[in-house]
Amino acid sequence: MNSSYLDPIAIKFGPFEVYWYGLIMATAVFLGLLLAMKESERRNLNPDLMVDLVISVLPLAILGARTYYVIFEWGYYAQHPQEIIAIWHGGLAIHGAIIGALIGGILFAKVKNLSFWKLADIVAPSFILGQAIGRWGNFMNQEAHGGAVSRAFLEGLKLPNWIIEQMNIQGTYYHPTFLYESIWNILVFLFLTFYWKKQDFLKSGEVFLTYISLYSIGRFFIENMRTDSLMLGQLQVARAISIAIILASIALAIYNRKKEFFK
Numbered sequence: 001m002n003s004s005y006l007d008p009i010a011i012k013f014g015p016f017e018v019y020w021y022g023l024i025m026a027t028a029v030f031l032g033l034l035l036a037m038k039e040s041e042r043r044n045l046n047p048d049l050m051v052d053l054v055i056s057v058l059p060l061a062i063l064g065a066r067t068y069y070v071i072f073e074w075g076y077y078a079q080h081p082q083e084i085i086a087i088w089h090g091g092l093a094i095h096g097a098i099i100g101a102l103i104g105g106i107l108f109a110k111v112k113n114l115s116f117w118k119l120a121d122i123v124a125p126s127f128i129l130g131q132a133i134g135r136w137g138n139f140m141n142q143e144a145h146g147g148a149v150s151r152a153f154l155e156g157l158k159l160p161n162w163i164i165e166q167m168n169i170q171g172t173y174y175h176p177t178f179l180y181e182s183i184w185n186i187l188v189f190l191f192l193t194f195y196w197k198k199q200d201f202l203k204s205g206e207v208f209l210t211y212i213s214l215y216s217i218g219r220f221f222i223e224n225m226r227t228d229s230l231m232l233g234q235l236q237v238a239r240a241i242s243i244a245i246i247l248a249s250i251a252l253a254i255y256n257r258k259k260e261f262f263k
Contacts (some may be wrong), residue, residue, distance in 0.1 A: 032126035057104035064100020072230035074235025117205035132185035184218035216242035
């Protein structure tokens with residue numbers, strides 16, 4: 001085994017194990033919540049609603065992420081059904097999480113008699129920040145990587161040795177596509193947080209639509225480098241979904257500009 005390999009298990013207490021994947025995901029949720037609470041205050045909304053929102057929506061987001069992944073990897077899980085619930089081993093699809101979160105958010109807004117689109121705009125920067133952090137859970141599990149590359153290629157990217165060696169899987173180095181996506185997500189987060197959401201010309205829902213569009217643009221290109229894509233026949237599902245999201249977001253934004261449909 002690679003001597004610089006980072007153990008995916010962070011803490012062991014006898015038979016009890018805590019995985020870095022879970023700790024990183026929990027950190028992503030916590031920081032996203034703090035950010036959403038601050039943004040809700042800026043928009044004159046009770047920040048405690050964000051706590052209620054996370055409690056209500058997070059289970060559906062996790063369920064959606066896992067269900068989506070299992071559906072497209074059913075050939076494996078049909079043979080290993082005990083692994084279906086083992087989310088600490090990885091296997092949470094962000095598109096499934098978004099679907100689950102959207103369903104949960106719509107229901108939450110309806111029950112609380114709030115604008116779904118206002119809530120979506122508030123949490124959009126939190127979502128993309130959480131995705132940026134969450135990709136490091138994939139790093140610890142040595143997943144969501146790209147094709148084989150040379151060590152010299154990774155050194156040419158000026159990466160620290162601990163990242164380079166974690167990309168050494170059974171003697172072969174791989175594209176750190178988790179890192180590419182994390183960096184892209186951070187750039188989207190910075191754009192949304194420090195520029196876009198402060199623009200006076202924006203209509204309700206447009207921060208959220210910008211988030212999912214920009215994320216999808218990055219995912220479309222990065223996905224093409226990955227070796228573990230969820231597939232539907234010869235089609236990379238994430239690339240197809242990304243195109244659909246971009247087109248749908250543009251269409252919704254144009255329609256809302258004309259009809260002011262989002263309330």
